[in-house]
Amino acid sequence: MKEIIIIVLTLSFFSCSQRFKPRTNENEYFELTELNTKDTLFRISKNQFYEMGDDFAFVNRKGDTIITSEKIYYTFKDTITTFGIVLKKETYDLIGINRKGQRIFEVYMYDNGPDYISEGLFRIKKNGKIGFANENGEIIIKPQFECASSFENGIATVTYDCYLYYDLDNHLRSKSESWFKIDKTGKRIE
Structure with a gap:
């Protein structure tokens, strides 16, 4: 009986140790x-x-x-x-x-692939926040927005809080009460 308890304790230790294995930071x-x-x-x-x-x-x-x-x-x-x-x-x-x-x-995933470069910038994400990088991969506007459009005529529309949902045609949409516009340096346009 003692041997069975030792085997069970050993097996449970190994199965638990897998859960507590240190993880590398994938992100x-x-x-x-x-x-x-x-x-x-x-x-x-x-x-x-x-x-x-x-x-x-x-x-x-x-x-x-x-x-x-x-x-x-x-x-x-x-x-x-x-x-x-x-x-x-x-x-x-x-x-x-x-x-x-x-x-x-x-x-940023757009149309089943990487976001398109628009006016020299494309959307990126870090830790769940959206920012912008140039065609060399340099981060120009640090990731800080919850939702952001691509640039058009030197302006992007962004927000720090938004709600994502699917419309009736199954397209992903975003909604916010606090959208604002930024220029290509990240400066807020009033």
Whole structure:
């Protein structure tokens, strides 16, 4: 009987220890590593035509492998100069990565893909808040908004609080009583 109790206690310890295993921070953010590089990274693939889920790597001009597809399901760019946009394996998070393959921000999902660049800026997210980055991946307006439109005629409409809902046509909509406009530096327009 004593042996059965020891076995049960041992098994329950191991099953509990899995729950208390220290977790790495999946949403840790890194900085852009190189903004003025002359060494573009090129995507190479084992297959002639690159498709979602294929193994690939980003290599530099010397042929050194810099980023592998180990944690990446798909990449939206075939070259990286300052940053790339990828879908992570397992979670399918749409993220921006630096030249080392590290997360620099999440990319705002629009129309089943990364947000479009509008007037030189596109929407990004960090810790659930929306901001704007330029085509080099530099964060121009820090993520701080709950909802934000893309820029049009130098102006974006943003809010610190909004409610998201689906309309009758199943399109995601946002509602807020406190929308305001900002310019491309993030300054509020009165």
